[in-house]
Amino acid sequence: MRAILIGFGNVGRTLAKILSVEKHRFQGLQDLDIRVVGIFTRTKGCLIDHEGVDLASAVETVERYGRFIPTMKGYCDMEAQEAAQTLDYDVLLELSTLSIEREGEPALSHIKAALRRAKHVVSANKGPLAFAYHELKRLAEEKNVRLLFESTVMDGAPVFNMVRNCLKGCSVVEIDGILNSTTNYILMRMEEGATLQDAIKEAQEKGFAEADPSNDVDGWDAAAKICVLANVIMGAQITPREVKRKGIKEVTPEDLKGARQKNKCIKLVCSAKKRDQHVEATVEPTLIDKEHFFATVRGEGSVVRIKTDLMGPIMITQEAPDLYDTAYGVIDDLLTIYRKTS
Template structure:
């Protein structure tokens, strides 16, 4: 396999492979070798015999180049890496572009055209090129998989693909952005918005530029990914009614708690006679709502279908390790499809 992007998630995936290597061999008959790693700032390593993942993580975390681990010359760009690394599966973990999904779309397309399964934690390609990449994968006899794009490693997409046959999703509502949920939880504890944001940034949860989270863009892209895949309705994030959390104050949150409610950045989508109606905006939730109990960086989603009552999936305090598991689960679905129902 080959890794394009070797940040927190990429390194967590590498360490998960080391931890699970014996189990993957014993249970699935897989020799899970990473033969290529391409980074944004630390060069690349390509070795058909397998890269020393512990050393690769050490080098990247200390700002050193991975070139010393390579048995080939340094590829000039990401596409050259994809075409020359020789992997059977590409894990595309470059930063998301909300507006176009690029360059991740091009990376995944190149991987499929080269004969590699395409696996990603990047939401952009799911929103902007889902059908194109799915159809290309089908023509090539390969898989395009993306479990880690929404709620990290929680089985959101595979739940519907594998465990709920013939069920039609009619609506969902959820808390899908960890950064804003953490900030709102800290504000409930008495911090101002600015103080809560600063604490979230200090712990590495919030980005240096947190606007994508605070203004609801990240959540809107996740809503668009869910409607595109689970409702078979492609939806551009710009069409989603969107409002962030920047106008909420700690006084707002305090008053809500006194009334038995909590403010949450709520993601919604519903199938109607006029098409999909979707929104991301702050809303009050009450104690009889499962989403009321989602605090800190945790997330949850409640599904409504034509055959079941409300079904809620929770994820508690996710991190890079849980996202890495989503990538690993997708790899197993691609490499050993006979173990999973489609």
């Protein structure tokens, strides 16, 4: 199966490692035969090789020089959109980051271009799903290809896959959870005495907060995630702008101290609830009892609780995700497509 990668940040490089130099470590991946025929980035250059890009060298070069270099085989200059529209491939992996201001673009256009050409799509970027899920879904159905995005919420922990394959016959009536790792880490550190600024800096140094932390701190990332969940699992038709959203900027050390004295803590909780014919989604700092499940989700952990008409609530919790977990979300989607098509 031939793939093109759009984006080659932490997740893309971890994925490339798992598919190349580290593949021997994972028994379950031995039958997965993926040839990456192109990698396209906005700031690191591009590589095209119809016989398969040398992934180990691509990773090594970026980790050494911060970008691809002109002496590499297949080094070239092509926009991701042109690649999506013209190259020969079977699946497009969209691994770029969320843009709220641009409403999921340019990733959204890459995905549309691929689907229109009847190519499968795996997206780790939640933007296109948060802003245009139903349109993309219709397009994928028309062209009889798959549109998968397991890693957009809770990394590789199965959420979409679980509802799709394991809750047959159930209608989801409510979802809530802690979906943004960065703010969960920041709130934990602030509870321990750090300032907001110091906690952000730490999260950046640990590699899970973006250089511009506003998507996390202002609740946009969480809003995009609850949006994808609500649209996909509950049939909602909302965008992140319609989520009732409050970030963590106004949470003070005093708030956290006060909570602690009442044997509680503050978490950035996302929720989506069915109300008559529509779905109401919210992101806001919430007082949580220390004996509640959500209180034990510490640091970069995350949790989602799903309530259905027939059973539940059940929860899926991710304790301490790392880049392998995010990359795994993409791999699981690749395997779903690979096993159906090969």
